[in-house]
Amino acid sequence: xxxxxxxxxxxHPRNVGRLDxxxxxxxxxxxxxxxxxxxxxxxxxxxxxxxRFETFGCAAAIATSSMITExxxxxxxxxxxxxxxxxxxxxxxxLPPEKIHCSLLAEEGIRAAVEDxxxxxxx
Amino acid sequence: MPxxxxxxxxxxxxxxxxxxxxxxxxxxxxxxxxxNSIHAWGRRARQAVEExxxxxxxxxxxxxxxxxxxxxxxxxxNLAIKGTALARQQKGRHLxxxxxxxxxxxxxxxxxxxxxxxxxxxxxDETGRVSPKDLERALxxxxxxxxxxxxxxxxxxxxxxxxxxxxCRQRDVLFHTDAVQVVxxxxxxxxxxxxxxxxxxxxxxxxxxxxxxxFVRRGVRIDPLVHGGGQERGLRSGTENVAGIVGFGAAARLxxxxxxxxxxxKEAELRDHLLEGLLEVDDxxxxxxxxxxxxxxxxxxxxxxxxxxxxLRLDAAGIGASSGSACTSxxxxxxxxxxxxxxxxxxxxxxxRLSLGKDTSREDVDRTRAAFREIVEVLRAMSxxxxxx
Numbered sequence: 380x381x382x383x384x385x386x387x388x389x390x391h392p393r394n395v396g397r398l399d400x401x402x403x404x405x406x407x408x409x410x411x412x413x414x415x416x417x418x419x420x421x422x423x424x425x426x427x428x429x430x431r432f433e434t435f436g437c438a439a440a441i442a443t444s445s446m447i448t449e450x451x452x453x454x455x456x457x458x459x460x461x462x463x464x465x466x467x468x469x470x471x472x473x474l475p476p477e478k479i480h481c482s483l484l485a486e487e488g489i490r491a492a493v494e495d496x497x498x499x500x501x502x
Numbered sequence: 503m504p505x506x507x508x509x510x511x512x513x514x515x516x517x518x519x520x521x522x523x524x525x526x527x528x529x530x531x532x533x534x535x536x537x538n539s540i541h542a543w544g545r546r547a548r549q550a551v552e553e554x555x556x557x558x559x560x561x562x563x564x565x566x567x568x569x570x571x572x573x574x575x576x577x578x579x580n581l582a583i584k585g586t587a588l589a590r591q592q593k594g595r596h597l598x599x600x601x602x603x604x605x606x607x608x609x610x611x612x613x614x615x616x617x618x619x620x621x622x623x624x625x626x627d628e629t630g631r632v633s634p635k636d637l638e639r640a641l642x643x644x645x646x647x648x649x650x651x652x653x654x655x656x657x658x659x660x661x662x663x664x665x666x667x668x669x670c671r672q673r674d675v676l677f678h679t680d681a682v683q684v685v686x687x688x689x690x691x692x693x694x695x696x697x698x699x700x701x702x703x704x705x706x707x708x709x710x711x712x713x714x715x716x717f718v719r720r721g722v723r724i725d726p727l728v729h730g731g732g733q734e735r736g737l738r739s740g741t742e743n744v745a746g747i748v749g750f751g752a753a754a755r756l757x758x759x760x761x762x763x764x765x766x767x768k769e770a771e772l773r774d775h776l777l778e779g780l781l782e783v784d785d786x787x788x789x790x791x792x793x794x795x796x797x798x799x800x801x802x803x804x805x806x807x808x809x810x811x812x813x814l815r816l817d818a819a820g821i822g823a824s825s826g827s828a829c830t831s832x833x834x835x836x837x838x839x840x841x842x843x844x845x846x847x848x849x850x851x852x853x854x855r856l857s858l859g860k861d862t863s864r865e866d867v868d869r870t871r872a873a874f875r876e877i878v879e880v881l882r883a884m885s886x887x888x889x890x891x
Contacts, residue, residue, distance in 0.1 A: 390818060395884050410848035413808050413827060417886040433886035437810040441884060
């Protein structure tokens with residue numbers, strides 16, 4: 380059902396937890412649907428210097444959170460926003476069709492965190 | 503170091519008992535005859551089928567002639583419900599079922615609804631029980647059939663079948679119950695239980711897959727779904743699945759011995775030991791009834807985490823379980839059973855079912871309790887929700 384990569388990132392997730400203080404926090408999803416992703420970022424010189432996530436959801440949701448945080452870490456905000464759900468899917472070796480929405484959630488999560496950061500920067 | 507895997511999904515299916523397999527083998531090899539043939543090959547097969555019928559009948563306190571073999575539990579449910587609805591449509595077209603039935607029942611009723619039948623779906627209380635009072639209110643002069651499961655597969659709750667059946671009997675309404683989770687696991691006596699139609703399945707009780715049976719009380723007339731050679735006294739045409747039926751019979755004999763030895767009582771103690779371990783973790787809720795439940799069935803909802811993640815982590819630890827979360831069903835909603843209990847979606851997403859088997863040991867349960875505690879802690883650390891968040 381899941382690729383080896385998904386299982387690996389689910390069983391040994393990277394960047395779990397929260398950042399306190401965080402420069403930006405993005406929360407996406409809905410507990411009603413069984414998926415909530417919360418992304419915390421610290422930004423230095425326009426780069427994602429550190430990143431953490433907390434996810435309520437299935438194995439795919441946890442694996443995509445884990446993968447996307449790895450992928451955007453160290454990137455400029457512009458580069459981070461260019462990471463798409465397709466990139467996450469490729470990196471994970473694909474997801475079952477009914478789980479594709481998890482990868483979209485991951486993309487939205489990064490976007491929400493960056494937006495939150497930018498909102499905090501512009502008074 | 504690899505540890506022995508622990509299978510705790512016996513509500514889904516059970517392993518085939520070695521004794522059952524042995525009993526079946528001759529009917530897959532030398533005793534290949536068609537039971538409808540009159541020569542020696544045929545007679546041997548016929549005799550085996552009828553002996554199996556006797557064994558299944560005596561397991562549930564039925565007469566041999568009241569047991570009709572089918573191709574499984576779902577087929578038996580379909581036969582009971584459609585067969586009754588069609589046979590009695592001159593009398594009326596009103597049917598009653600409950601909100602927590604298996605899809606093999608619920609989807610049959612929704613199909614019948616589309617064919618112009620009037621279907622009432624009874625709700626359940628927070629433990630999953632149908633109230634006899636609600637049934638009494640729902641019964642009408644044109645009601646022909648009530649179908650309410652004996653025990654629920656997801657939450658283990660046993661229904662007050664005797665009371666429900668009695669209400670139907672008083673009004674000449676047929677009462678069907680899907681008992682696939684119960685047969686072979688709890689003593690049943692259809693000689694006294696007011697049930698007209700009862701569904702059984704071999705693979706839920708250490709028999710083979712692809713064979714089930716419908717109990718049809720003597721004198722009850724229903725229409726067949728499969729027409730043809732007139733096997734099973736016209737109720738289920740098609741050459742009998744001889745080896746499967748023989749396996750069902752063998753499994754029934756073994757189940758009867760286990761019940762006579764009181765093994766279901768020991769199983770219930772082990773279940774309580776498991777439940778105690780699950781419920782001592784914070785924010786874990788029992789689903790279903792605490793005491794009126796299947797002796798091998800433990801089910802809970804774990805708040806703040808999602809069931810599929812829990813399931814896969816248990817699997818990685820060598821423990822086979824199941825969940826009614828949306829992510830395991832491929833839809834956005836958790837199971838209809840959990841929602842019918844009144845649980846909110848987020849809680850229902852954290853559902854877990856562990857169903858014990860005849861070979862589950864106390865050590866297996868202890869290991870499962872420990873793995874559960876550890877995995878819940880790990881997943882909660884990843885979750886944005888929780889007590890301290």
